[in-house]
Amino acid sequence: MGKLWVSRREFLGMAGAGAAAAAAYGLFRSRQDLPPLRPPGIASEEEFSAACLRCQECVRGCLTGCLEPAGPEYGAGKLWTPRFNPDLARCEFELCGRACAKACPASLMSAVPDAEVRLGQAFITRKRCLVWGQGKPCLICYERCRYGAIEADEKGRPHMVPEKCTGCGACQNTCIAEPQKAIIVYPLGRVPEDEGDAGGGGRKRGGV
Amino acid sequence: MSEGRRERRVEVRRRSAVGRGMTGIRIARLSVQLALLGLFLAMAWAASYPPSGFYPDNLFLRAEPLNALTTALRGFSLAVALPALILLFLTVVSGRFFCAWICPLGTCFDLVPSLGRGKKGGLREIRPRPLQGGEGKDGGGRLRLKYLLLVLVVLLQAAGIGLLWLYDPVVIVNRAALFALSGYLPVIFLALLLLAAVYRPRFWCQELCPAGALFSAASALGKKLPEKASPLALRKEEERCIHCGRCAAACPFEITEVADTRRSGRLALADCALCGECVKACPKEGALALTSFGATLLGSGRGKAARASTEGVEAVG
Ligand code: SF4
Ligand code: SF4
Ligand code: SF4
């Protein structure tokens, strides 16, 4: 080999290591049907998962503790990236001063001002809802939503007003439906269409 | 094998623990390293709500130039890029000092007890390095894997495939320090790197680290800068050098050019981290020195190394 190149043994070693890494990468494919929710203010999911350093500073910095590192179930490409999990807590992006964005050394969560933040979109699966499905009184989500994105009709049933929802997760965090929560925040663009039945099947409680 | 190039094997046998004890330069360097490692960990752990207002909370992560570079590519902001720009500027004018004095991962490597290095009666073989251009020219110049990795990581990052998170030295330690969040896998990864350091203290730094490669490339830019203009420099007086190879044997970065070169003045070796170990190991007064703007900070041949016999040090050509 030329004088500027690595030795053959080193080259073969690197090729072998690369092949092993590629194989490991393949094994770690995502097993989730939905991408993870993200902290507020990212530019796009593709840019975010490529550029995030997985340093965990945002997870540590979050006011409410609503972030957690995504596990291997989201695939190697998203391993340890911060995932917004409303089951842990709601996101208080208007109160915390966007602590996660300030903590991020890669400046990944500063693309969007507070007024335009949309972490996702809440969706009510009616058959799991206490009011819709079992005729019991509830409306906790309606009381918790500070954006007026949930309205109650004369029978005390919650209705979504999607354009007002910021995806803050307060409703999901507080929903008491068992064994699966009835109101869940979905990633934008992945919200079920058929209000009433969609998403009622195999998902775990609160799992997104 | 090209003309004018030959393989040379240098074997160094140590009969005493000379060059191993805690002396001025090592104490100074270790103090700086430990203080900065402490600051780094404090910053990593302190980043909880409310933000401390202590700018910037994660200076080390921001100053790592590969991260700053890729962040700046997405939208340049001087406030974000400033720490990295300052660091790169200092690297151009002095060298890759970050690696021996600041890097949290580098400090971890230096805390690992090493085998086969400086042990009493131990024999350490320096891996054969081709001498480029023959006698009288600098050796080294081998294109190490780390440069390929650097190009690969940057290209893939630009193509939207993120690999930097896996290779960024500061993030590797940050994640391990915050294992309560991401679990023990990052700790195991760090431990594997440290295990390699038992055998070759700066194996990762010299062969793989993409940040280290960037620093080496940056320091090559300032190669021509005179010693007087450099905040930290390694100086050699060729007439005084007896080519015993002790500097090369002591170098944690496995640099043999210090011994091989026939040049005098500021050496400006791209891979040199200005740690001063070679100066400490050199038995000849005035042959090697760490300097700052031309003034000697640390000269060779003043301590135990000078009193020790050079017997037992053989260079096999
Ligand atoms: S905006 Fe605040 S509450 Fe929401 S994820 Fe970031 S730090 Fe947590
Ligand atoms: S702080 Fe930024 S780079 Fe670090 S894990 Fe969070 S999003 Fe990723
Ligand atoms: S509907 Fe739920 S997620 Fe949407 S704004 Fe209201 S509380 Fe937040």
Ligand code: SF4
């Ligand atoms: S080569 Fe990389 S890991 Fe080693 S000290 Fe330099 S920056 Fe740190």
Ligand code: SF4
């Ligand atoms: S050449 Fe000398 S100063 Fe440079 S890294 Fe090696 S031992 Fe340290």
